Amino acid sequence: MSIIVQKFGGTSLADIDKIKNVANAVVREKKLGNDVIVVVSAMGHTTDNLIKLAHKISDHPSEREMDMLMSTGEQISIALLTMAIHELGYSAVSMTGAQVGILTEETFSKARIVDIKTDKLSEHIKNGEIVIVAGFQGVTKQGEITTLGRGGSDTSAVAIAAKLQVERCDIYSDVEGIYTTDPRVVPTAKKLKKISYEEMLELARVGANVLHPRSVETAKQFQVPMRLRSSFNLDDLGTLVIGVENMEIYKPVTGLACDKSQVRVVICDVPDRPGNASKLFSLLAKYELSVDMIIQSYARHVSNTNDIAFTIDKDDLAKFVSVENEISSILNPSNIHIDEDIAKVSIVGAGMIDRPGIAAQMFETLAKEGINIKMISTSEIKISCLVEKMHAKQATEALCRCFELDGSNVALVHGTLPD
Numbered sequence: 419m420s421i422i423v424q425k426f427g428g429t430s431l432a433d434i435d436k437i438k439n440v441a442n443a444v445v446r447e448k449k450l451g452n453d454v455i456v457v458v459s460a461m462g463h464t465t466d467n468l469i470k471l472a473h474k475i476s477d478h479p480s481e482r483e484m485d486m487l488m489s490t491g492e493q494i495s496i497a498l499l500t501m502a503i504h505e506l507g508y509s510a511v512s513m514t515g516a517q518v519g520i521l522t523e524e525t526f527s528k529a530r531i532v533d534i535k536t537d538k539l540s541e542h543i544k545n546g547e548i549v550i551v552a553g554f555q556g557v558t559k560q561g562e563i564t565t566l567g568r569g570g571s572d573t574s575a576v577a578i579a580a581k582l583q584v585e586r587c588d589i590y591s592d593v594e595g596i597y598t599t600d601p602r603v604v605p606t607a608k609k610l611k612k613i614s615y616e617e618m619l620e621l622a623r624v625g626a627n628v629l630h631p632r633s634v635e636t637a638k639q640f641q642v643p644m645r646l647r648s649s650f651n652l653d654d655l656g657t658l659v660i661g662v663e664n665m666e667i668y669k670p671v672t673g674l675a676c677d678k679s680q681v682r683v684v685i686c687d688v689p690d691r692p693g694n695a696s697k698l699f700s701l702l703a704k705y706e707l708s709v710d711m712i713i714q715s716y717a718r719h720v721s722n723t724n725d726i727a728f729t730i731d732k733d734d735l736a737k738f739v740s741v742e743n744e745i746s747s748i749l750n751p752s753n754i755h756i757d758e759d760i761a762k763v764s765i766v767g768a769g770m771i772d773r774p775g776i777a778a779q780m781f782e783t784l785a786k787e788g789i790n791i792k793m794i795s796t797s798e799i800k801i802s803c804l805v806e807k808m809h810a811k812q813a814t815e816a817l818c819r820c821f822e823l824d825g826s827n828v829a830l831v832h833g834t835l836p837d
């Protein structure tokens with residue numbers, strides 16, 4: 419018998435009726451003769467609400483206690499979904515990450531999975547039970563509960579799928595598949611039948627939060643066949659994420675994402691000496707501050723200094739501010755400037771490789787709209803531009819038109835707008 423991993427996100431489990439709908443989707447897969455492992459997120463906005471509760475008590479809650487708190491959301495979902503499956507007459511058992519043995523690094527809030535024990539999962543499967551696993555959480559060797567970072571249940575699902583070498587990993591959400599861009603922002607975005615791991619990884623990294631980037635990274639590494647499909651339309655197979663060798667590339671740009679969750683930091687007038695960039699980024703790494711776009715300006719001859727600009731997650735801003743003094747004492751900059759009014763608009767496509775002129779087309783489109791570009795970064799299959807937040811939607815729409823990412827059909831999305 420084949421094992422199928424199904425993952426259901428918070429939007430698919432937002433209330434009791436939706437949990438019953440998910441139970442039906444699980445039983446449907448079981449009835450097809452498959453063994454089923456289900457990974458779930460917390461119901462609706464539970465995780466956001468738990469974070470708000472913590473902040474009512476403390477501005478700087480301990481990371482250990484935050485993980486302890488946030489992991490409870492998924493525990494509610496596994497128990498309720500398992501009960502709903504029992505009501506349909508099927509045997510099912512719920513398991514936390516620790517009960518399964520999802521072992522992670524010893525870091526809180528963004529821990530990476532290092533291994534998954536399969537003995538208990540396999541035992542339940544052998545007994546014909548459907549196993550419902552809490553996503554987004556794991557446990558360290560020392561028995562500490564950890565979480566994998568926001569949106570991390572996708573990664574739990576793909577990691578289990580990879581470890582057990584299952585037939586398929588289906589990620590169910592509130593959209594009918596992966597679209598050329600967020601269909602809630604551009605309702606005429608086109609649904610993709612398939613997308614390569616590489617392109618999906620770039621899209622996820624630049625802010626298409628439909629899949630957790632680390633889930634795509636894991637799927638790519640272990641060649642896990644992965645689908646993004648709708649929990650509200652089980653007959654639609656959604657979008658297949660597959661290896662690039664299976665793809666024929668006709669268009670230079672496959673998708674676009676807009677990320678408003680970053681801030682830009684500029685360290686002004688850093689002495690132009692070997693070792694300064696290393697000192698700066700080593701310090702940021704020491705405090706586990708992840709950096710995205712980095713630009714170092716041309717050294718000015720008069721002052722023999724340059725500016726170093728980079729972007730970090732908005733959620734890390736408080737932590738960054740707490741290390742500003744240390745940066746100043748090491749690099750002696752004239753100023754540290756923080757710019758929160760930014761949105762990163764990125765186009766992604768494997769077809770960009772060896773096709774000159776795509777960047778020029780992107781910049782020209784933004785120029786025609788009168789949109790100023792604050793920062794640019796590129797990879798082989800991605801170009802990102804930082805613009806002012808108020809221009810994010812206009813830039814997204816103009817670039818969708820330019821690279822033919824929109825069509826006439828309106829996308830099917832379910833539920834309420836994300837916060």
Ligand code: ADP
Pocket residue numbers: 426427428429430459569590591592593595596597598599600601602625626627628629673831836
């Ligand atoms: P879940 O609760 O199922 O994990 P998420 O909110 O994490 O759901 O992800 C689904 C959302 O991702 C959609 O509602 C949609 O607004 C957003 N999204 C962003 N980019 C895309 C895209 N390219 N294709 C489809 N959905 C996208």
Ligand code: ASP
Pocket residue numbers: 427428459460465466491553554567568569570571572
């Ligand atoms: N519940 C967690 C979150 O809201 C994990 C997830 O949804 O994947 O981030």
Ligand code: MG
Pocket residue numbers: 427569572627628629630
């Ligand atoms: Mg998600």
